[in-house]
Amino acid sequence: MNSTLKISLKKEQLYLGLLTSLLFAVSVFAQSSKSKENKRPNIVVFLVDDMGWQDTSVPFWTKTTEFNKRYHTPNMERLAKEGMKFTNAYATPVCTPSRSSLLTGMNVTKHGITNWTSPYKDNNSESKDQQMVPMSWNMNGLSSVPNISNTAYATPFPQLLKDTGYFTAHVGKAHWGSMGTPGANPYNLGFMVNISGHSAGHPQSYLATDNYGNIPGKASVQAVPDLQEYYGSDTFLTEALTLEAIKSIEFPIQNKQPFFLHMAHYAVHDPIMGDKRFEQKYLDAGVDPIEAKYASLLEGMDKSLGDIMDYLKKKGVDKNTIVIFMSDNGGLSLVPPRGGIENTHNLPLKAGKGSVYEGGIREPMIVKWPGVVKPETVANQYVIIEDFFPTILQMAQIKKYKTIQEVDGQSFLPILKNPNFVDNSRSLIWHSPHNWRGVDGPGINYYSAIRKGDWKMVYSMRTGKKELYNLNDDIGENNNLSAVNPDKVKELASILSNELRKNKAPIPNFKSTGKPVPMPDETP
Structure with a gap:
């Protein structure tokens, strides 16, 4: 063999050796990265539509109420035993503002989606009002694309999860944007799977x-x-969505990929239709027929929660899966479609959906995080739905990220690690400058509110009246303390x-003057 051939063979062997070493290093790095990625927790946000603070057998107060005794939600009880209850969790009075705050971390005053969005583009969903002029607001909802008229342009956190290796799935109600805008389609907001999410905010029917x-x-x-595939069967909508949600996470579980599931039920939004699996026992207990249907919607939702938790356990991923339970606004209390008395x-919470009083904004919230959250704990620190954004990204170990928007939410991870965490310096703000459904009610239509510590101030844009309540002593907001504590009113009015x-x-x-409603600190 000549010397030239020997040198050539040696070079080939050297290159082959280097290539083999490089491939081995890449393989080790990939396995290491995959192993590290697999340790990132799966995250399930289980969001219920229009569920009130007491629409469950789990008490979120210092005592069990009569409503807690009416409803049967064993899987919420199970989740509470395995995780942490939040007794002072808040959303906004109606759905789209809450859902937009959740996805963007922005307070409603900042994203400007201050009412529910119509399925139709550029259609103002607010009802006509005798006193106020219809105004400009982001009536087309949320958008991940700039320069879309009447939208809030922002970076949704599912996109950030997806960009860092999470499998992202949305199942159920979306209602983030109007038809013809990017926000109508969850695929444009960072979701890799979308089942049944579109521009509408409630189902036409729950029946297959x-x-x-x-x-x-x-x-x-x-x-x-x-x-x-469920048409013509006896599969109630809540059940169908649950089956689809379980299908949607089969792939990431099999491939050991961290996943985010946004399980957003249409229940318990009207039309109030009975889930036959559960309705009869409420009728047998003497519950009003409409309210029996409502209770069955709740129990069907609870079964969904249990089915998903059971599936996670069956697949052996429950120990590495965070489950966050939340509602998007307070329980509907208008008659009809509810039964009984409006x-x-x-x-004891005042009013309901659409109101800035506690009945319209205080929510049932539970977080289960094995190994981090101590089971059967209770947190009394107040939180709000925009806090989900930074918290979920922190849970997913995403430390450096860029967003189009400035984030208002604060991570509640410190609370999860210490249920006794207290911060009374923070202010929570609500803003509903609309005629919501054409009927006035307590705290409904043209109200803003602020909570700081135990103090809450409610501001009427129609009259300029400011009310002050101490929620620690008066959860029902029955004792207006504004006259005896004007300094606190002034402080909160200034912050708001x-x-x-x-x-x-x-x-x-105002129609009468053409002038804008005065700010709370501009009225006596």
Whole structure:
């Protein structure tokens, strides 16, 4: 063999050796990265629509209420035993503002989606009002694309999860944006799977015998998409969505990929339709027929929670899965569609959905995180739905990320690690500058509110009246202390007004003068 050939062979052997070493190093690095990635927790946000603070057998107060005794939610009880209850958890009075705050971490005053969004683009969903002029607000909802008219342009956290290796799935109600805008489609907001999420905010029907509304000639924009395989069966909508949610996470579990599941039920939003699996026992107990249907919607939702938890355990991933339970606003208390007497369905909390009083904004919230959250603990520190954004990213170990928007939410991870955590310096703010459904009620239509510590101030834009309550002593907001504590009113009015101004929150004008509603610190 000549010397030239020997040198050539040696070079080939050297290159082959280097290539083999490089491939081995890449393989080790990939396995190491995959192993590290697999340790990141799976995250399930279980979001219920219109569920009130007491619409469960789990008490979120210092005592069990009569409503807690009515309802049967054993899987919520199970989740509470395995995790932490939050007794002072808040959302906004209606759905789209809450859902947008959850996805973006922005307070409602900042994202300007201050009412529910119509399925139709550029359609103002607020009802006509005799006193106020319709105003400009982000009526088309949330958008991940800039320069879409009347939208809040922001970075949704599912996109950040997806970008860092999470499998992201949305199942159920979306209601983030109007048809013809990017926010109408969950795929544009960072989700890799979307089942039944679109521009509408409630189902046309919960019944598979109605094809969930998809009957030719009878279908409306509220007809629930993507569930054709269940048509004509006896599969209630809540059950169908649960089955689809379980299917959606099979792939990441099999491939050992961390996943985020946004399980967003249409239940318990109207139309109030009975889930036959559970309805009869409430009727037998003497519950009002409409309320028996409502209770069955709740119990069907609870079964869904249990089914998902059981599946996670069956697949051996429950120890590395965080489950966060939340509602998007307080329980509906208008009659109809509820049965009984109006504004009684959330007592002792005042009012219900649409109101800035506690009945419209205080929510049932539970967090289970094995190895981090001590089981059967209770946190009394107040939190709000925009806090989910930074918390979930912190849970997912995403430390450096860029967002289009400034994030208002604060991580509640310190609370999860210490249920006795207290911060009374923080202010929570609500802003509902609309006529929501054409009827006035307690704290409904043209109200703002602020909570700091135990103190809460409610501001009426119609009258300029400011009410002050101490929630620690008066959870029902029955004793207005504004006259005896004017300094606290002044303090809270100043904070609220400054936030409204800073965030350029939508403010209506009076028809009589054409002038904008005064800020809380501008009225006596």
